[in-house]
Amino acid sequence: MQSTNPYTTDVLDSYETPTDDEVEAAVERAVDRFPAWADRPVQDRCRILDRAGDLLEDRVDEYASLLTREMGKPIEQARAEVEKCAWLCAYYAERAPEQLADEVVGTEADARTLVSYEPIGPVLAVMPWNFPFWQVFRFAVPNLAAGNVGLLKHASNVPGCARAIEDVLHEAGVPEGAFQSLLVGSDTVGGLVEDDRIRGVTLTGSEGAGRAVAEQAGSELKKSVLELGGSDPFVVLDDAPVEATAEKAVTARTQNNGQSCIAAKRFVVHTDVYDEFVGAFEAKLDALTVGDPREESVDVGPLARPDLVDDLHEQVEETVEAGATLALGGEPPDREGAFYPPTLLTDVPRDAPAATEETFGPAAAVFEVESEAEALELANDTSFGLGASVWTADVERGERVAREFEAGLCFVNEYVKSDPRLPFGGVKESGYGRELARQGIREFVNRKTVWVQHGLGEERE
Template identity: 50%
Template sequence: MSRARAPVTTIDPYTGGVLERFAYTSSAQLEATLNAAVGAQRRWSTMAVEKRADVLRSVGARLRSNGADLALTAAREMGKPLKQARAEIEKCAWCCDFYAEHAREFLKEEHVATNATRSYVAFRPLGIVLAIMPWNFPYWQVFRAAAPALMAGNGILLKHASNVTRCALEIERLFNDAGAPTGIFSVIIADNDATSHLLDDSRIAAATLTGSVAAGRAVAAKAGRALKKVVLELGGSDAFVVLADADLDAAAQAAVRSRFQNAGQSCIAAKRFIVESSVYDAFLARFAEETSKLRAGDPKLEETDVGPMAREDLRDALKEQVAKTLNAGAQCVTGGRQVDGPGFFYQPTIVAGVTPQMPMFKEETFGPAAAVARAADAENAIALANTSSFGLGGTMWTTDVERGAQLAARMECGSVFLNGMMASDPRLPFGGVKNSGYGRELSHFGIREFVNVQSIWIGPATV
């Protein structure tokens, strides 16, 4: 990591101008960081759960008190509108509070009746967890992985996406200011090769990654060779199923929030809108009408609903994907163009008449563009939803909740929301199947991903 190279440069996606430059972590710095992390984790793991909880609550309090500045940093580095960034930060604080309150319960020993004098299951920390995180939710992705892992007694070494380096350093500062042991939460600035080599380091016990399928496969292969635990939260192409008896107004309003929040750059955003034929035209009209109300612009302004995309290459990829889908026979209902001028803007777009063979249906769409497909009936809608190679989440809209629950159970994904927008929640496990990865974050499932589940069997004392 010590070879001379150009620094990491962060770009303002609203203007295209340079924000900051950061030097990569050198080999010597990395070595010192790892050694400090190991020492800090040993001390941290021996602390009472209540003491760890005090630190996490303090981090949560600092998230709230520094929320305005943190939101502005996210707006500048990756284009998230301020009101959405503030909501993200509040959710991070909630996650800290949740695990501070519930970690003791989640980690308590489970006594099991055997022929021993006493036998029980205990949950011990693994050590240092390498967290490889993306840019699209620069705070939430980190905290939903870090809060449970830390409360279990592990340490976190964060390698964040390079375009949100300032966000990463701000998170590290929050932990330091909250009185966490120096090194228990550390940030490195590294390229992919250097990060991959860390999985061979004996000081790294496990890894968690949120990112692309390609990145997940690479990390899983590397971790597999090193026999290290890994949790993967990868891409998604969530189905938003609208049945014939749905409340179309409510569904259309939720569709806009789910697809265009964060400029459509979300793994769990609804991407494939699968609508029963009898209400297809009515839903499409409402969806387009609600989309037209969105205000695009400077993410640093309160009134902005949709900011720029985070990077120019991401906009280029979206533009190509939409064009290929239209060339394959789909119809553009609204949008469909990049916005001229500075910044990486793309119009909120709805593409109708999409079929399973088209790029916007069979690939993940990462940007403000929605694919709308027609289903003959409810059975066909479920079949279309399950054609995806992804399986992160899904949504279904119907006024017949009992039937909806039965149909939802057949959707091949990690979470299904009935008559509501798909979202992650500290109280519920989060993760996917198929190409969306494996393992779970959040709830008691998340805190038990990075522990040694240790069986203790105690026989009678003999003299």
């Protein structure tokens, strides 16, 4: 397995993939480690995770540089990702004991009844490359806090990140076997999902991968959580402050070089502000600096792999062929590295690829609508349901519209983002289940009902 810099195209390092016997040994280590880890007090587990957060804080620059080298994330955003992981560790270190505490439920006067939240065992995580630290930590931290043990199958283009995460957790005090990174290919996932010793599986990735994992997990009657793709609408109402909204729109579309499931991808704009918004949006996209992601001044770096450039360009070309107007960008530059320029498509037909498919890169599709009702209809006219945002000067109106979105993450006057304090996940073909917050830490636990009856067998005089 090789790690390649998408900016320089240089091979950074090579990693040996484990044999079938080594994978088997890793699963067995997880099984052996689980009882002791689960038996440790939750406060003890949380102290270890808090130390992991401290290590991340101490090494922000080191790990940010690794992220940038392996998948091209602009360095400032890479630092922010590592810092967010440290925040996640601190959040669960503080909150997990409360979130996992027994929940006493009143039933009968002579009984004590409660729900306990108990770990289930080894959980497999199949994680993507676009947020190579954040996606893993938001799986690992709540599950380790809950008493589960984890096996990570990370994306094959970020093996250095996978190893670094494992090292951080072990250095913090997570014992060998409680969290392991398996540098294996996708062809190994099926066997792991089917293994009786793996008690749950979570995947962040494509719809196709999600369907395959869901089918396998369902046939084995084991819990799964899926966070899949998105085609998030960014709805600009007629009373939105255009300049400020366009500024947010640029970040919403181009953060992480446009490679985010929750990035705004379809910009649905009311006709009263359409021309003004498109003009401001285009000018701000055109002003972005594209180049070496290691430089502080760069806004957009390369995509993570050359094939991703090909896929995005095909979607853009097919959308233009379907009748859209190419207002900006739309042609890979003649330079080394997996670059695609900030691209703006207007007059997009509603059946074109940029309208119906997830575009994973800095390409924005803009749609003009005549009313709020039409904006909502178009926003929800998608097979995806991950995130959505609405922009307006009237926050009450914004909340009313947000409640009408068919999505798991609905924002008013802010672009969609993940936060440890709030549940994260989608509906429709964007997946099911939740990560983060109280809801996330309770996904892979046994919600056990305990009924303690008083009075039976009381001592007699």
